Amino acid sequence: MAGADLTGRRVIVVEDDYLIADEMRELLEDSGAEVVGPAPTVQDALNLLGRPGAIDGAVLDVNLRGEPSYGVADALLARGVPFVFVTGYGSGVIPQRYAGGGRCEKPVGIEAITRALGFDDARPVH
Amino acid sequence: MPDVEQMIQRQKALADFGEFVLHCEDLDEILHEACRLVGETLGTGRAKILEIQEGGKELFVRAGVGWAEGVVGHLRLQIEEHSSETYSIEKRVPVVTQDISKEDRFEVPEFMKVAGVVALANAPILLPGGRAYGLLQVDDTEPRDFGEEDTEFLRTYTIILGPLLDRLLKVGELRRSEERFRLMVEEAQDYAIFTTDRDDRIVDWLPGAAAVFGWSAEEVEGKPADILFSPEDRQAGEAEREVETARARGHAPNVRWHVRKDGSPVFIEGAVRALKDGGGSVTGFIKIGQDVTERRASETALAESLQLLRALVEGVPQLVWRAGHGGEWTWSSPQWTAYTGLSAEESQGMGWLRAMHPDDREGVHSAWAKTEAGAPLKFEGRLFHQGEGRYRWFRTRATPVRGEDGQVVEWLGTSTDVDDLRRLQDQQEVMIAELQHRTRNLIGVVQSTFTKTLKGSTSLQDLRARFNDRLAALSRVQGLLSQLAGSERVDFGEMVRAELSGHGALEEPGKVILEGPPGVRLRSGAVQTFALALHELATNAVKYGALQQPAGRLRVSWRLVPVAEGGEPWLWVEWRESGVRMPEVSAPVPGGGYGRELIERALPYQLGARTTYELGAVGVICTIAAPVVSGAA
Numbered sequence: 001m002a003g004a005d006l007t008g009r010r011v012i013v014v015e016d017d018y019l020i021a022d023e024m025r026e027l028l029e030d031s032g033a034e035v036v037g038p039a040p041t042v043q044d045a046l047n048l049l050g051r052p053g054a055i056d057g058a059v060l061d062v063n064l065r066g067e068p069s070y071g072v073a074d075a076l077l078a079r080g081v082p083f084v085f086v087t088g089y090g091s092g093v094i095p096q097r098y099a100g101g102g103r104c105e106k107p108v109g110i111e112a113i114t115r116a117l118g119f120d121d122a123r124p125v126h
Numbered sequence: 127m128p129d130v131e132q133m134i135q136r137q138k139a140l141a142d143f144g145e146f147v148l149h150c151e152d153l154d155e156i157l158h159e160a161c162r163l164v165g166e167t168l169g170t171g172r173a174k175i176l177e178i179q180e181g182g183k184e185l186f187v188r189a190g191v192g193w194a195e196g197v198v199g200h201l202r203l204q205i206e207e208h209s210s211e212t213y214s215i216e217k218r219v220p221v222v223t224q225d226i227s228k229e230d231r232f233e234v235p236e237f238m239k240v241a242g243v244v245a246l247a248n249a250p251i252l253l254p255g256g257r258a259y260g261l262l263q264v265d266d267t268e269p270r271d272f273g274e275e276d277t278e279f280l281r282t283y284t285i286i287l288g289p290l291l292d293r294l295l296k297v298g299e300l301r302r303s304e305e306r307f308r309l310m311v312e313e314a315q316d317y318a319i320f321t322t323d324r325d326d327r328i329v330d331w332l333p334g335a336a337a338v339f340g341w342s343a344e345e346v347e348g349k350p351a352d353i354l355f356s357p358e359d360r361q362a363g364e365a366e367r368e369v370e371t372a373r374a375r376g377h378a379p380n381v382r383w384h385v386r387k388d389g390s391p392v393f394i395e396g397a398v399r400a401l402k403d404g405g406g407s408v409t410g411f412i413k414i415g416q417d418v419t420e421r422r423a424s425e426t427a428l429a430e431s432l433q434l435l436r437a438l439v440e441g442v443p444q445l446v447w448r449a450g451h452g453g454e455w456t457w458s459s460p461q462w463t464a465y466t467g468l469s470a471e472e473s474q475g476m477g478w479l480r481a482m483h484p485d486d487r488e489g490v491h492s493a494w495a496k497t498e499a500g501a502p503l504k505f506e507g508r509l510f511h512q513g514e515g516r517y518r519w520f521r522t523r524a525t526p527v528r529g530e531d532g533q534v535v536e537w538l539g540t541s542t543d544v545d546d547l548r549r550l551q552d553q554q555e556v557m558i559a560e561l562q563h564r565t566r567n568l569i570g571v572v573q574s575t576f577t578k579t580l581k582g583s584t585s586l587q588d589l590r591a592r593f594n595d596r597l598a599a600l601s602r603v604q605g606l607l608s609q610l611a612g613s614e615r616v617d618f619g620e621m622v623r624a625e626l627s628g629h630g631a632l633e634e635p636g637k638v639i640l641e642g643p644p645g646v647r648l649r650s651g652a653v654q655t656f657a658l659a660l661h662e663l664a665t666n667a668v669k670y671g672a673l674q675q676p677a678g679r680l681r682v683s684w685r686l687v688p689v690a691e692g693g694e695p696w697l698w699v700e701w702r703e704s705g706v707r708m709p710e711v712s713a714p715v716p717g718g719g720y721g722r723e724l725i726e727r728a729l730p731y732q733l734g735a736r737t738t739y740e741l742g743a744v745g746v747i748c749t750i751a752a753p754v755v756s757g758a759a
Contacts, residue, residue, distance in 0.1 A: 017567060018655065018728035019574035026577065040731050063563065065651065088566030089559050106566040107573050 004114045007032030010054060011117070014038065014045040014072055015061040015086070020106075024059055024086075027110045041065060045072045049079075057117040058083035062094065073098050084116035136279050139167040140286065153294045157189035160262070164283060165191050168276060170266040172243070174198065175251070176211065177260040185211060185260065192265075194241065201237065208233045214248040215258050220277040221248045225269040238265065245270040249280035253292045262287065316416055318394065321401065323410045326351045326369045338394075338417045340387035351413070354384045356391070372398040373408050380415055393419045444540040445509075447478070449524070453494040453503075456536065467512035483508035483517050493522075502526070503539065518545035571600065571654070578720055599661035602628070603654050615647035615756045618697060622682055625660050629668045631680070637673070642684035646697060652754035655724070655732050662721025663701050663748060672703035672745050679704045686755065694755045703745025725750065 011033045015021035021038035028035050036055060039045035041064055049055065049072075058076050060069045062085050069085075076083045077098075084102035085094055094103060102116025114120050146159050157175050165173035174190030174197075185205055190198040205212050210232035214221040223246050226234045238246070245266040251259040262284050264272070311319055311332050318338035321330040328351055331343040339346075339354060346353070352365035359365065359382065371378035377399045383391045396415020400408045439446050439459055446459040458473045466473075466481035479487055486507030493505035503524035508517035524539030575596050583589035602624070606616055619642055623632070631638050648656065664673070672678030681702045686695040722739050725748060729735035735752030 016732060017571065018724075018731040019578075020567065020570040021731070023570065023574035023577060038731075088563035088570075107570045 004031045009033045009056045012036040012058045016040040016064045042071045062087040139163045161191045172265040222272045242267045247272040249284045251284045321412045372400045393422045449537045603657040618646040639681045647756045649756045659724040677705040699750045701748040706745035
């Protein structure tokens with residue numbers, strides 16, 4: 001994809017809809033990223049985060065089978081991993097404490113994800 | 127010494143006077159005749175009667191003979207301490223002055239000196255009971271010694287005059303009183319006044335009665351008084367009852383509808399009194415009543431409109447109140463008390479604020495502050511509902527009531543329960559957000575479906591056909607979901623049947639067998655993926671499998687499988703094709719394996735399902751077990 005080179009980035013995708021999750025996986029992989037997951041539930045996502053290997057960023061669906069993904073966001077905050085909420089809801093749903101994280105509305109393109117995760121600057125890759 | 131002739135003459139004078147008064151009832155004529163006879167008898171030609179007036183301060187020359195004009199009927203003398211008149215009245219004795227030029231006991235009034243009076247005799251006129259009426263005074267222009275026989279004559283004369291005057295004075299007073307009474311009664315046009323005899327037949331019919339009832343005196347005199355009653359009351363014996371009550375107790379109230387001559391109703395407020403003779407027997411009745419028809423009509427109209435207003439104010443679901451400037455309540459409707467538990471007294475002034483949620487009170491004050499500029503009052507706030515034990519939202523509105531000068535006299539306000547409305551609005555906001563969420567997700571699904579379809583397509587034409595087909599399936603699912611109301615759920619059996627009949631697969635008898643219990647309800651969140659998977663199975667069967675080949679058969683069976691934890695049972699489905707001549711194993715998988723991906727990966731990922739997909743020797747065999755059943759709503 002033009003303008004987005006995520007080579008070497010490990011990105012976890014948390015999204016309960018298979019088709020959307022798979023699309024996101026493909027988008028990221030097409031840009032060179034390594035996708036961890038995708039995970040359809042909070043518990044699955046936390047399990048993946050508990051495995052060895054650094055995570056560079058996360059794409060989070062807000063609503064996972066009726067449960068908010070804030071538990072995952074908290075874990076990411078604790079580790080200092082950048083994340084972006086991808087939501088079908090309008091603005092104002094996400095609690096203030098995640099204001100530091102990015103937020104994109106569905107459907108989302110890879111450029112928006114890249115920007116939101118801060119991968120577009122000259123930061124060194126792991 | 128008195129001579130016999132003189133005595134006879136004086137006796138005659140008294141007798142003549144006695145005879146005169148028998149035929150005369152006029153006080154002034156009688157007094158004049160008395161003076162004339164006394165003057166004539168005593169040979170003075172002058173006599174007068176002085177009447178005590180002004181509470182005993184004046185003597186008025188009431189009658190007299192021999193006096194110049196301007197004296198009798200005009201002259202008034204102050205009662206002086208040192209006059210013979212005063213002395214005579216006070217001592218109740220005749221007083222004689224033989225020659226006023228030699229008089230040193232009394233002062234003589236000036237007019238008498240002017241008239242040339244030289245000698246005079248006073249005799250007091252006493253009424254029965256001893257009260258003094260005045261004086262009989264005889265005057266002579268010559269010095270004269272009024273002898274004892276003269277004063278005795280005068281005394282006799284005044285003794286006769288006393289009772290006579292008393293009677294005439296009383297008669298005169300009675301006449302004046304009667305006249306006043308008659309005028310009062312006849313002028314009282316608003317009052318129907320009439321009398322009846324002991325049998326309640328009309329005797330006296332006064333002008334007021336004629337004005338109120340429309341009958342003239344000639345028309346009703348002698349008629350029974352119950353003609354004034356309504357036929358119903360007459361029938362019920364009300365007229366008789368009223369009179370009998372008055373006969374027994376002396377009086378009876380009369381407050382009821384009566385009937386005028388023309389038949390129109392007239393409301394009378396009055397009473398009946400029994401008239402009695404000296405022995406106490408009832409001789410008749412006097413009836414006095416006021417026509418209050420108009421007053422009663424306006425009172426009734428007012429009462430009705432007040433009742434209507436009251437019913438309205440107390441019947442509307444709103445809480446109604448009245449307030450002065452700044453929201454100081456003066457009145458609140460019963461609904462307010464029923465709702466908040468605060469009595470009208472407790473709510474007076476700013477007492478009503480206690481029912482308002484503490485967080486909303488500031489808003490109330492600022493809303494009232496805005497009314498200072500003449501704006502109507504508007505605010506929303508929570509009021510405590512004592513029945514539910516919680517606050518509910520109310521919308522309050524008030525408009526100023528202005529006086530004739532345009533100034534605001536008071537405020538009339540209503541508070542309407544908008545709690546349910548607000549909750550619905552909140553729900554609506556949630557639903558709109560949910561709708562947006564679903565729509566955006568759907569676009570994501572469409573995007574992904576396109577990507578996947580693109581990969582498995584051999585040409586643009588092929589892409590178009592496949593993509594449109596999958597969009598149509600997706601669209602059917604949306605339709606299915608959007609038609610559900612509230613707690614309704616998609617039935618699995620119906621979903622399968624709809625998908626297969628969409629391909630025309632159910633038209634050939636025996637081709638397809640569906641077996642499973644009805645009423646298996648699916649979680650709404652599971653429907654879309656499940657339906658898309660079924661669609662891919664059906665599409666593949668129609669294009670290459672059991673539904674394409676004449677010998678092919680399809681059996682779809684399903685059942686509910688209980689789970690150990692006691693949660694909702696799982697749905698177990700088997701899709702089994704048979705009689706299918708399978709393609710070479712090396713041939714590429716038609717459609718890029720999209721259906722297989724949905725079954726083997728999407729369903730486990732998204733629904734936690736356990737699935738198998740097998741290309742058997744005689745056709746596809748697929749099983750799906752998933753926790754997708756929705757319990758009772």
